[in-house]
Amino acid sequence: MATRGFQSVYHVESPIIDDSKLENQILGRAYNRFVPEHGFTRQSVDLAIADLQLRPENLGGLFGIGLQVSDVVNELIMYHLKHTRANLSKYHDEAGRLATEGAKVRFYMQKRLLDNVPIIKYYHQALGRMILPTNLGTFLTELQNLSDDITYYSGDKSNDFAWYSKRFALAGAFVQSELFMVGDTTPDHSATISFMNDRVSDIETLGYAYNSMEEWAIFNGISLVNLIKSQLARG
Template sequence: MLFRRPIGRACVRPIFAPTTAVRGFQSVYHVESPIIDDSKLENRILGRAYNKFVPTHGFTKQSVDLAIADLQLRPENLGGLFGIGLQVSDVVNELIMYHLKHTRANLSRYHDEAGKLATEGAKVRFYMQKRLLDNVPIIKYYHQALGRMILPTNLGIFLTELHNLSDDITYYSGDKSNDFAWYSKRFALSSVFVQSELFMLGDTTPDYSATISFMNDRVSDIDTLGYAHIVQDEDLLLEKEPIIPTITVDHHIHTQNTYFIAVPELLRPIYDALLQIAPSKMVSSIRVSFPELEEQDEAEEFDDDEQLYKSSKAVLAQQDSKTIELHQTTLNNQNINFLLVPVFRSKLIYNLFASTLFQHFAISKLLCFATSELSGLHTLNKLVSQNYRLPEKPLLLKQVPDMQPPNFITGAAGALVSHANIYNVEVAAIAVSAEGAFQLDMEKFDISGLVDLAVIVDDYLGLKGDYVQIVKELAKVKKASSGSNALYI
C-alpha cells in the first residue's frame, strides 16, 4: 500500500491495477490491463496531488498532504491504510510513478487520431509527441522526478515502467514483431524517450518545438531497427536479472576535503598532466567488483542457457572490475581531490559509482569533464549549476559557451552531474566536442578540443606552469598510437 514500505520492486505496483500477464517478446502477448485503478482511495489522493498541487509545489510530500486536506480526509484516520509518517522518499516516488502511469494511460485517448496516420513510424512519432507534451504542466519540477528515478535503489522499478511505455507505443503504432526485433525496437525507443526528456528540460522554444524536432530526428534513426539484430538480445531472452556490482571505498588517508575534480578515461591527458605538475598523494581507492561471480563454485552445474549467461556475464564483470584511485593535491592553498573515471561497459555502474562517491564523501563542489556531440563550431561547452560560485576574477571558463539543446552529456559526467543536483552540490561540467560521443569505444575528437580544455583548466586552477604543454605532449603519444589526427578511446 502507499507509503507503507521502502521503495523497491513491489512498492508501487499494489496501488495500481494488478497484472498477472507477462510481457513476452511477441506483440500478440501485449498486456492490456488497466494501468491505474481510480476506485482506490490511494489513487484518488495521488491523482488530486498530481493534478492540483504538483504543478505548484513539485513532487513533494507537501503536495500529498495538501491533497489529503483538499479531499477533507483526516491523516490521523489514514494511518492503517497509508502508513503515514514513513520516509518522505517513498511518498515522492509514489507520486512520480503516478505521473508515469497516468501519462501512459492517457495514450489510449489518441487511438482514433493515430489511426488516420499511414505508417508505423508516423504513429510512433505521434504517440511520443503526445507523451512528451504531457510533461508540460509539471515541467518546472520534472528535474526532481528524473533525479530520483536514477537513484540505484529506484532504478529497476522506473526502468520497468519506461519499457512498458515503449512497449505500449510500439504496439499501438502497429508493431507485429515476434522475434529479436521486439526487443530492438523497444529498447531503442526507451533510449530516445529518455534523451528527449532530458532535452526538454532545457528547451525554451514555443510549444517545445525543438524537443519534438529532436525526438523526430532520433525516431527516424530507428525506423528500420525492426529488421536489425542486436548482440544483447540473447541476454534478454535468458530473462536473467542483471548482475549488480559491489562498490567499496578504502580510505588510505582520512580527508575532510570537499572539492572534487572528475576526469573520464577518454580525456586522460588532462588527468595525467595534473598528476605530473601538481604533487599529490593517494587518499582513497574505490573498487568495483562482482562478488557474486567471484565466489561462484566452479564445480556447480548449469544447463546450457545458464552456462552461457554466466560465461557472458563473467567476461563483462572481468572487464568492469576496476579500482579507481582518489588523489589529493594542494593548489593555491586549496586542497583538491581528483580522480580518473574508467570506461564501464555496463552503464549502470556510472550511476552506482556516482551514488557511492556522494555517500562516502562530503562533496561541496565538483568540476567534471565530458565529451559530447556539440552542435555548431564550438570545441567546448559548459554546464554550470545555478548555485556554482565562480571566482570574481576574470576566468576563461566564463567565456566558454553554455550548453544548449540539442547538446547533452552522458556517461560518468552525466551521472555525477545528476547526483550533484540531487545532493544540491555546486557542479560545473565542461564538455569537449567529440564524434560518436555516446557510443562506447567509438569516441573520436580532434586534439585541438583537448588543448582548449587544458587551457581552461590551467587558467581555472591557476597552475601557472607547463600544464598545457604537458597535455599536448601526452596527446601526441595517443595520436601516434591511433595513427590519425584524432584521439580514440
C-alpha cells in the first residue's frame, strides 16, 4: 500500500479526476446518468458508451486493463470515490465561516456522506467489491486520501505522527458512518449525520490510537473487511 508520508503541510491541490480523458467521460456519464438506476454494473458503463455514441469494439484497452466486467465496475466505483472527494472543494467558502477545526471536519464529513444519497441503494455493491483482496489496497489508499483532504481543508497542518493518527482515526469514523448509512431510513439521513458526529466526538475525546501507517494498515485492513462483511450479511 502506498503511503503519503508527512505531507499535510505541503498539501498539493491537483485535479483528482482528469475530465479530458475519454475513460473519465465514459465513467462520468455512467455514474451520473445510469448508476442511480442500474447500480455499479457493466450495464451502466455500456449504456454510457452508447449514450456518448461510441463504438465498444474500439475501446478494448481504454481503461488500461481492458473492458472486462470486474475491471470496469472497479473503475466505476473508484470514479465515485474520487468524484465525491473532488466535490469537497466546492464548500471551502462555506466551511471558512465555521469557527473551529472540529466543526469543519464535521461539515466536510457530512457533505461527503450526503454525496452517497443518489446511489445509496446500490452502495452495498461497491462495498462488496472494495473488500476483495485484490482491491482492498487500492480502496484503502483512496480512503486515506479522503481523510487527508478533510483534515487539511479543516485547518490541520500537523506533520508528525499526529498526521497519521488523526487521519486514520477519521478514516475509520467515515467508514463506520458509511456502513450505518446503508441501513439508514431516516429523513435526510439525519441518523447517519448524528452517528458521524458522535464518532468524531469520540475521536476528540479519546485521542488518536495509531502512531504509524503500518499499525493502521494492519488493524484497519482487517477491521474494514470485518465491518463491511457484517453489514452485507445483515442485508
